[in-house]
Amino acid sequence: MxxxxxxxxxxxxxxxxxxxxxDKLDVDYDHLLAHVHTFDPADTQIKYSTVVNRMSPSAYTxxxxxxxxxxxxxxxxxxxxxxxxxxxxxxxxxEISKAKQLALLKQLDLKFPKARVINHPGQAPAAAEGLExxxxxxxxxxxxxxxxxxxxxxxxxxxxxxxxxxxxxIDKTSLVQEYLPLRDGHIVRxxxxxGKYLYAIKIYPDPDKGFNLCPADVCQxxxxxxxxNKQKVISGYLSExxxxxxxxxxxxxxxTLIKNAVLxxxxxxxxxxxxxxxxxxxxxGEVYYYDINVLSNFVTDAEKxxxxxxxxxxxxxxxRRAEFSRTA
Numbered sequence: 001m002x003x004x005x006x007x008x009x010x011x012x013x014x015x016x017x018x019x020x021x022x023d024k025l026d027v028d029y030d031h032l033l034a035h036v037h038t039f040d041p042a043d044t045q046i047k048y049s050t051v052v053n054r055m056s057p058s059a060y061t062x063x064x065x066x067x068x069x070x071x072x073x074x075x076x077x078x079x080x081x082x083x084x085x086x087x088x089x090x091x092x093x094x095e096i097s098k099a100k101q102l103a104l105l106k107q108l109d110l111k112f113p114k115a116r117v118i119n120h121p122g123q124a125p126a127a128a129e130g131l132e133x134x135x136x137x138x139x140x141x142x143x144x145x146x147x148x149x150x151x152x153x154x155x156x157x158x159x160x161x162x163x164x165x166x167x168x169x170i171d172k173t174s175l176v177q178e179y180l181p182l183r184d185g186h187i188v189r190x191x192x193x194x195g196k197y198l199y200a201i202k203i204y205p206d207p208d209k210g211f212n213l214c215p216a217d218v219c220q221x222x223x224x225x226x227x228x229n230k231q232k233v234i235s236g237y238l239s240e241x242x243x244x245x246x247x248x249x250x251x252x253x254x255x256t257l258i259k260n261a262v263l264x265x266x267x268x269x270x271x272x273x274x275x276x277x278x279x280x281x282x283x284x285g286e287v288y289y290y291d292i293n294v295l296s297n298f299v300t301d302a303e304k305x306x307x308x309x310x311x312x313x314x315x316x317x318x319x320r321r322a323e324f325s326r327t328a
Contacts, residue, residue, distance in 0.1 A: 004028050007032060010062070035067040050086060050318065060170045140168075149166065277290060
């Protein structure tokens with residue numbers, strides 16, 4: 001019997017390239033669409049040798065926020081009955097908590113932007129005291145730059161807090177964090193797989209287009225689009241409906257020191273697969289890590305930009321893991 005794999009995900013388009021590579025390998029897998037999924041806690045025998053967690057925390061921006069906390073329960077259940085998980089519960093817990101990510105970076109003695117954690121909008125001005133402006137109010141459960149707000153001075157932050165103009169996100173918890181200026185106008189995203197460096201890219205954000213730095217075209221929606229068009233994207237997902245924000249992206253090879261730090265982060269976060277983002281702070285020239293992505297959408301036109309198709313590598317890894325789990 002071939003290994004049976006479950007791919008747990010929420011966005012119907014993001015993983016089409018992965019499914020295509022799995023199909024090329026003639027792999028037996030099921031689509032587990034998280035926001036319509038159910039399970040029986042009494043069922044201790046399921047057909048999957050391996051389940052791949054590709055659930056996105058930005059699901060709540062697509063009216064699928066119900067799946068975010070559900071997936072945490074499903075992963076716990078799967079671990080309890082001995083199913084092999086790629087990006088299991090521990091990794092997912094890191095994905096859905098920016099606060100936990102910063103604590104992890106602190107444990108590794110790595111630099112990150114100064115931040116305070118709040119649970120009410122009215123706490124934001126006091127939390128920003130001692131931080132250098134601009135500051136961001138960043139939801140603890142984010143994804144694709146969702147609901148991040150930038151404030152250039154204390155008065156604008158106080159006004160937003162007083163007027164209920166701050167959205168803390170789905171768990172009502174947010175970071176108030178220093179916004180660091182980018183040296184040379186870019187951040188770096190490093191992808192890892194199976195405890196190894198996969199590739200890295202520079203991404204040049206457009207400050208007028210929001211904070212969505214997802215390197216795949218399919219998850220880029222023009223932040224200038226009107227609400228009606230955004231809602232079409234949220235409810236429809238169709239590629240032809242999207243007004244995509246084009247990011248400037250180029251291949252990059254980080255230093256060995258940074259690669260080792262990224263792999264340390266991945267190990268500490270229990271990542272089988274993920275992307276870690278860092279920037280060089282133009283104020284002091286130091287490297288600051290700021291985001292750990294368990295859900296990694298690989299860069300569009302990967303073969304042109306980085307020289308290979310990472311979805312092929314991922315599909316082969318998933319297949320090996322499933323075969324090993326089935327026979328173990």
